[in-house]
Amino acid sequence: MTNQTKSQFIAVASITSELSAVMVVAKEISLAAANAKAIAFRAGDKAKGFQPITDFINELAKETIELVTNINIYALVLYRLTVDEFQKTTAYNKFELAAKMAEGAAYAKSMQEPVDHARLSMQDCQRQFKRDVSQLLGQLEAVMHHARAARVIAANSRIEASQAGEYLQSLQAVAESVDKAAHTIHDNVQRCRIALSIYRNS
Amino acid sequence: MKMTKIYEGSHQWIMFGRDEGKPANIIDTNQYVVRTPNRCLLLDPGGAELFAPMMAAVLHHAPVDQITDLFASHQDPDVISSLGLWDQALTNAKLHAPAIWEGFLRHYSCESIEYVPISDNGGTIKLESVELQIIPAHYLHSPGNFHVYDPQAKILMTGDVGAAFEAPDAPVFVDNFAAHVEKMRHWHQRMMPSNQAKRVWIERVRNLDIDILAPQHGRMFKGDDVKRFLDWFDALQVGIAV
Ligand SMILES: [Fe+2]
Numbered sequence: 001m002t003n004q005t006k007s008q009f010i011a012v013a014s015i016t017s018e019l020s021a022v023m024v025v026a027k028e029i030s031l032a033a034a035n036a037k038a039i040a041f042r043a044g045d046k047a048k049g050f051q052p053i054t055d056f057i058n059e060l061a062k063e064t065i066e067l068v069t070n071i072n073i074y075a076l077v078l079y080r081l082t083v084d085e086f087q088k089t090t091a092y093n094k095f096e097l098a099a100k101m102a103e104g105a106a107y108a109k110s111m112q113e114p115v116d117h118a119r120l121s122m123q124d125c126q127r128q129f130k131r132d133v134s135q136l137l138g139q140l141e142a143v144m145h146h147a148r149a150a151r152v153i154a155a156n157s158r159i160e161a162s163q164a165g166e167y168l169q170s171l172q173a174v175a176e177s178v179d180k181a182a183h184t185i186h187d188n189v190q191r192c193r194i195a196l197s198i199y200r201n202s
Numbered sequence: 203m204k205m206t207k208i209y210e211g212s213h214q215w216i217m218f219g220r221d222e223g224k225p226a227n228i229i230d231t232n233q234y235v236v237r238t239p240n241r242c243l244l245l246d247p248g249g250a251e252l253f254a255p256m257m258a259a260v261l262h263h264a265p266v267d268q269i270t271d272l273f274a275s276h277q278d279p280d281v282i283s284s285l286g287l288w289d290q291a292l293t294n295a296k297l298h299a300p301a302i303w304e305g306f307l308r309h310y311s312c313e314s315i316e317y318v319p320i321s322d323n324g325g326t327i328k329l330e331s332v333e334l335q336i337i338p339a340h341y342l343h344s345p346g347n348f349h350v351y352d353p354q355a356k357i358l359m360t361g362d363v364g365a366a367f368e369a370p371d372a373p374v375f376v377d378n379f380a381a382h383v384e385k386m387r388h389w390h391q392r393m394m395p396s397n398q399a400k401r402v403w404i405e406r407v408r409n410l411d412i413d414i415l416a417p418q419h420g421r422m423f424k425g426d427d428v429k430r431f432l433d434w435f436d437a438l439q440v441g442i443a444v
Pocket residue numbers: 276278343362
């Protein structure tokens with residue numbers, strides 16, 4: 001296996017592991033939102049500005065979970081494609097070697113067709129992989145976007161929390177945890193994107 | 203890869219082996235090819251490492267599109283781990299292999315090649331006007347194992363039965379049976395699990411008219427050495443590791 005193939009396998013495998021961490025964090029956000037809703041409800045008028053924010057956080061968490069679920073399915077397709085590409089590349093190299101070794105053989109020329117065919121299907125695989133990576137990068141971008149939005153909301157939540165009197169601390173804690181989670185998601189997804197970006201369609 | 207024609211009549215048998223480019227840490231194997239005017243059958247085509255030299259060697263005898271049939275005596279990697287590569291090289295081929303190994307052998311990838319499952323009692327492979335018999339050899343050594351007999355060429359291809367391990371430049375035929383025995387003894391005692399299976403197989407094979415007994419490793423047996431081998435094997439206790 002060449003280093004290029006190895007790192008491709010690793011890049012694809014790392015998406016799945018980074019994303020499973022994102023999933024955990026997104027679920028945490030959704031929990032934080034439920035918490036915040038309960039607190040805001042108890043705080044009544046004092047947390048009036050906070051209530052729509054909790055709905056928004058919840059919505060954001062749900063969308064992130066959905067996105068990540070889709071990306072995971074995509075990552076599996078990408079993994080299969082990597083296996084496929086590896087097999088096709090191996091075949092192409094062996095066919096070329098066979099053709100070279102067969103030089104001078106009565107039927108050496110008949111190897112040309114399998115060689116050409118293997119080259120084409122290997123290149124097909126490579127193109128498909130690049131295409132799929134580009135699409136996946138787009139989906140990851142959407143998750144990043146959600147994470148950025150969550151951080152903005154967290155900042156707003158802090159402001160709203162400051163007007164919530166005795167509920168200030170608990171609402172601030174909610175804002176804190178949303179911010180932290182969004183940060184983690186951002187970092188993980190960023191790592192995925194860096195790992196994949198070298199395979200992007202140029 | 204050394205090529206030796208072992209039968210020439212209405213069709214040909216060619217033995218391939220003693221590959222000098224083979225990595226030292228993989229087992230040396232013999233591959234056999236049955237060539238009819240327009241078709242070509244590869245018996246135990248070999249491991250993935252061997253694919254390129256084997257393909258190159260076959261191209262001395264047949265073009266790629268006339269390689270129409272493969273046969274795997276059993277599921278071992280030295281027999282058929284090249285399947286995934288043949289699968290991508292051949293567009294119109296069949297693999298004749300034990301039915302019980304189908305789900306296993308497909309792990310090597312068998313998509314364009316048609317898997318023709320051989321049921322436990324054997325069968326035939328028809329190659330133009332040549333009809334080869336598939337002889338059951340279960341538990342010798344694999345639980346699902348077959349040999350191929352050509353009644354016209356009087357050749358019996360015996361897979362791992364009759365195997366021996368020797369120097370890369372060893373002759374292809376046994377020339378001193380007494381000396382050869384020591385190269386086979388431990389292999390047969392250790393690799394063949396069942397005395398009963400061995401007895402049944404010997405009985406079956408004694409009824410065949412055999413000029414050449416052709417194993418997957420080591421040297422072939424010719425003429426009187428075929429009977430010598432069967433007698434020696436008959437008397438050998440196998441399945442010694444328990
Ligand atoms: Fe074996």
